[in-house]
Amino acid sequence: MREAEVHGTELPELEPDVPLYEARRKVYPQSVRGTFRRIKWAVLLITLGVYYLLPFVRWDRGPNAPDQAVLVDLPNTRFYFFFIELWPQEVYYFTGLLIIAAVTLFLMNAVAGRVWCGYLCPQTVWTDLFQAIERLTEGDRREHLLRERGPWTAERVARAGAKHFLWLMVAWWTGGAWVLYFADAPTLVRDLATLQAPFIAYAWIGILTVTTYFLAGHLREQVCLYMCPWPRIQAALTDEHALNVTYRYDRGETRCSLKKSELLRAKGEPTGDCVDCMQCVHVCPTGIDIRQGPNLGCIQCGLCIDACDAVMTKIGRPRRLISYDTDINIKRRQRGEAPEYRIVRPRTVLYAAVIAVVALTMLYALVTRVTESISVIHERNPMLVRLSDGAIRNAYVARIINKKPQPREFALSVTGLAGTFVDVVGATRRPGASPVIEVGPDQTREVRVLVTDYDDSREHSTPIRFHILDVAGTERAQTSDHFWRPQ
Amino acid sequence: MAEQTHHEIDKVTGTATTGHEWDGLRELNTPLPRWWLWMFYATIVWSVGYWVVYPSWPLLSSFSSGTFGWHSRDAVVRDLAALKAVRGPMMEKLSSASVELIKADPMLLDFARAQGRTAFGDNCAPCHGPGGGGGKGYPNLNDDDWLWGGTLADIGTTIRHGIRANDQQTRLGSMPAFGRDGMLKREEIEASADYVRSIASLPVDGKADLALGKKVFAATCAACHGEDGKGKRDMGAPNLTDQIWLYGSDKAVIVDGLWNGRGGVMPAWGARLDDTTIKALTVYVGTLGGER
Ligand code: SF4
Ligand code: SF4
Numbered sequence: 011m012r013e014a015e016v017h018g019t020e021l022p023e024l025e026p027d028v029p030l031y032e033a034r035r036k037v038y039p040q041s042v043r044g045t046f047r048r049i050k051w052a053v054l055l056i057t058l059g060v061y062y063l064l065p066f067v068r069w070d071r072g073p074n075a076p077d078q079a080v081l082v083d084l085p086n087t088r089f090y091f092f093f094i095e096l097w098p099q100e101v102y103y104f105t106g107l108l109i110i111a112a113v114t115l116f117l118m119n120a121v122a123g124r125v126w127c128g129y130l131c132p133q134t135v136w137t138d139l140f141q142a143i144e145r146l147t148e149g150d151r152r153e154h155l156l157r158e159r160g161p162w163t164a165e166r167v168a169r170a171g172a173k174h175f176l177w178l179m180v181a182w183w184t185g186g187a188w189v190l191y192f193a194d195a196p197t198l199v200r201d202l203a204t205l206q207a208p209f210i211a212y213a214w215i216g217i218l219t220v221t222t223y224f225l226a227g228h229l230r231e232q233v234c235l236y237m238c239p240w241p242r243i244q245a246a247l248t249d250e251h252a253l254n255v256t257y258r259y260d261r262g263e264t265r266c267s268l269k270k271s272e273l274l275r276a277k278g279e280p281t282g283d284c285v286d287c288m289q290c291v292h293v294c295p296t297g298i299d300i301r302q303g304p305n306l307g308c309i310q311c312g313l314c315i316d317a318c319d320a321v322m323t324k325i326g327r328p329r330r331l332i333s334y335d336t337d338i339n340i341k342r343r344q345r346g347e348a349p350e351y352r353i354v355r356p357r358t359v360l361y362a363a364v365i366a367v368v369a370l371t372m373l374y375a376l377v378t379r380v381t382e383s384i385s386v387i388h389e390r391n392p393m394l395v396r397l398s399d400g401a402i403r404n405a406y407v408a409r410i411i412n413k414k415p416q417p418r419e420f421a422l423s424v425t426g427l428a429g430t431f432v433d434v435v436g437a438t439r440r441p442g443a444s445p446v447i448e449v450g451p452d453q454t455r456e457v458r459v460l461v462t463d464y465d466d467s468r469e470h471s472t473p474i475r476f477h478i479l480d481v482a483g484t485e486r487a488q489t490s491d492h493f494w495r496p497q
Numbered sequence: 498m499a500e501q502t503h504h505e506i507d508k509v510t511g512t513a514t515t516g517h518e519w520d521g522l523r524e525l526n527t528p529l530p531r532w533w534l535w536m537f538y539a540t541i542v543w544s545v546g547y548w549v550v551y552p553s554w555p556l557l558s559s560f561s562s563g564t565f566g567w568h569s570r571d572a573v574v575r576d577l578a579a580l581k582a583v584r585g586p587m588m589e590k591l592s593s594a595s596v597e598l599i600k601a602d603p604m605l606l607d608f609a610r611a612q613g614r615t616a617f618g619d620n621c622a623p624c625h626g627p628g629g630g631g632g633k634g635y636p637n638l639n640d641d642d643w644l645w646g647g648t649l650a651d652i653g654t655t656i657r658h659g660i661r662a663n664d665q666q667t668r669l670g671s672m673p674a675f676g677r678d679g680m681l682k683r684e685e686i687e688a689s690a691d692y693v694r695s696i697a698s699l700p701v702d703g704k705a706d707l708a709l710g711k712k713v714f715a716a717t718c719a720a721c722h723g724e725d726g727k728g729k730r731d732m733g734a735p736n737l738t739d740q741i742w743l744y745g746s747d748k749a750v751i752v753d754g755l756w757n758g759r760g761g762v763m764p765a766w767g768a769r770l771d772d773t774t775i776k777a778l779t780v781y782v783g784t785l786g787g788e789r
Contacts, residue, residue: 033531034530390628392629398741400740458785
C-alpha cells in the first residue's frame, strides 16, 4: 500500500494532460549543516584527495621498473599497485577484486541500503563538489532561484560565467588526474604543460572534462534516477532489516503548521511533530519528498536528516524525525514495541564470509606468487619425429616468464624419461650440464625444446615434467606434458 | 510530444495511465525525461552524419565513398607501414648478419625464427606441412636426415635454387626407372629391394635371393648410393641404411621406386623471396632440429 495513504496525506494534484515525456524539473538543493553533511565533506575530501594525488606517490622498484606506486602501464601490459605487480595473465586478481567490490556493495545494501550512493559514488561526490561551487557563485537556493527568475544583469552573467569556469576547471583537472594513472605522473605533467604529451593524453583529458562537466554539473540527479542500474538492482536486494533514510510518519503525522500544532498541543490534542516546513525537500539533492515513503530516487545521503534535526532543535522537539531506520522498526513503534537493529543476520554474515574468503584467497595467491614460471606446448605437426638412428624425438615450445626486474638464467631439465637427451634451440650449453636459457628483466621468452629418447620399449605416451631452476638462486618452477612415441 | 487524450488516474498509485489496456492491466504513464528523448534524436542525426562521412551505402556497382575518402584498406596499409617501421632495426640486423651470427645472438635468433615461421607458413607449408612434418615424398624437416645436406649453408642453397627446379644452379640427380626403362629384370628388382631392406636392418622374407640383390646393388645402385648404401649428398642419393624413408620402407614401395624411378621437385625460391626472408627461412628450418 502506498505510504501516503497510510498516513493520510493528500495525493498530489495531477495535471489533466500527462505528457509522455517529462520536461526536467530543476533541483536547487539548499545548503545544510549537520552530522551527515560533515561526514559527506570528510568522505569527499578523502576520496578526491586520493584520486587527485595518488599518481604522485612514488614506489621504488629498482632500475628496470617504474617508480610510480599506482600505474597502469599499457605499452608494457603491466599493472603496478604499491607492492603488487600484475601481468596480463594474472587478470584473475581483478576478477577477485570485482567480486569483492560487488559483494561489498551487497553487504552495504544489507546494512544500510544505498549508502554507497549517498556518500561514495563518484557521481555523488563530484555532484556535491559542483553544487558547492554553484552555491559559492550563484548563491544558496533562495538567492539562486530569485536570480534565475530575474533578468540577465551583468552580475548574473558574471556569476554564471564564474560558475561554469570553475566547473570546467575542476572537470579538466579530473580528466588530467585520470591520465596520470597511465604514465609517469611528474613527467606527464611536464609534457602536458609544454605541449609535448601524446595526443591520446589530450584526447582523454578532453573526453573526461566534457563528461565530468555534464554529469556533475548538468545531469546530476538524472544520472541516479534514469541512468544508473543500481537503484533497480538494489531495490530487489534489500530487505526490511536494512537501514534506510526514513520519515517516521508514526511520529510526524498529522503534520501541520508550527502555530497550529502548538495550539493543538496546548489543548492536549494529538498532533504530529512535522511542521511541514519543507526543509527536508529543499535540501534533497534528488528533489524528492522523503515523507512520501521509500523512494527509488532517494540516495540515502542523510541531508534531510540534518535539515529536519535543525528544525526539531529549533522548535524544541526530539531530533531524528527523519533518520536511518528500518521498515520493521516503524511497524514495531506503531505497535508500541521497542525498536530493534539486527546487523548480524544470515544475509550479512554470508556476504561478509564471501568477502573474507575471496580476500584471503587473493592474499594467499599474492604472497605465494612466484617470480618465474614455465608453460609448455607439445608441437603438433609433427607430433614426433624418428631420427636416422631410430631414436624418437618430440619437440615442445616452452614459454619461460621472468617477473623479476633483473635478467636471469634458467637451467632447463626434463624428468620422467631416464636417459633422454634435451636440447634447447637458442640456449647456451655448458658441457655435461643442462641447457641454460637467458630471459631478460620482466620478460617472457619462448624457446624450442627437443627431447630425444633412445629407449624403444616405452609406452605410446609417457608423462614427463619440465623444470626450470634459477642458475643464480634456488627458485624453481615446473610443468607437465607427455612424450609420445609411434603407436 | 504526443498529445495525450487518455489520462485516467490509477487508483492505487495515483498515477495517470497511458490509456492502453491489456487483459485488464493498464499501463501507468511513467514519463521518460525529455532530455533522454532529445539524446535519442541526436543519435539519429549522428548516424546520418556517419553515412555521409564514411563509406556506407551499397550502390549498383560500387558504394558511397564518404566525404573523407576514408577506406579500410588505407588503414591496413598504414598499419603495415607502422609495423615495418617498428621491425626496421631488427630487420636490418637480420639482413646484414651471417647465419652463424644470428645463431649466436638469442634476440636475433628469436626474431629470425619468428620471421621464418611466418614465411614458412606462407610458402613451404603446402608441401612440408605447417610444422615441417613432411609427408610421403615430401621430406620431414624436423629429422636429422638430409638428402642434399643439412648445414645452414646447404639448407639455404636448397631453398634458393630448389631441386630439379627451373633455376640455373638447381641440383639435379634422380632415381632412374630401372624397370619401366628395361634396365633391370623384375627378379633383379625384387632381389635388390630385399637386399636394401636387409642393409637397413628391416625384416626380409626367408626366400629372398639376397646374393642376387647384393650383386645387382653393387653393379647398379652403388654408383649413387655408395658401396655401403649410405648415400651421397652431392647427388641427393638417400642413405638406405638408416631408419628414415621418404616414400616408405615397405617392399612394394621400394620395388615401385626401382621400377618407376623417383624425382620430386623442390621449387627454387631465390627469384620469389628476398634474401632476408630466405635467411630467416634457413634459420627457421635449421632450428626445427635437424641442422648438422
Ligand atoms: S530524501 Fe534525504 S536521504 Fe534521500 S536523497 Fe533526499 S536528502 Fe538524501
Ligand atoms: S524538515 Fe522535518 S519538519 Fe520540516 S517538513 Fe521535513 S520532516 Fe517535516
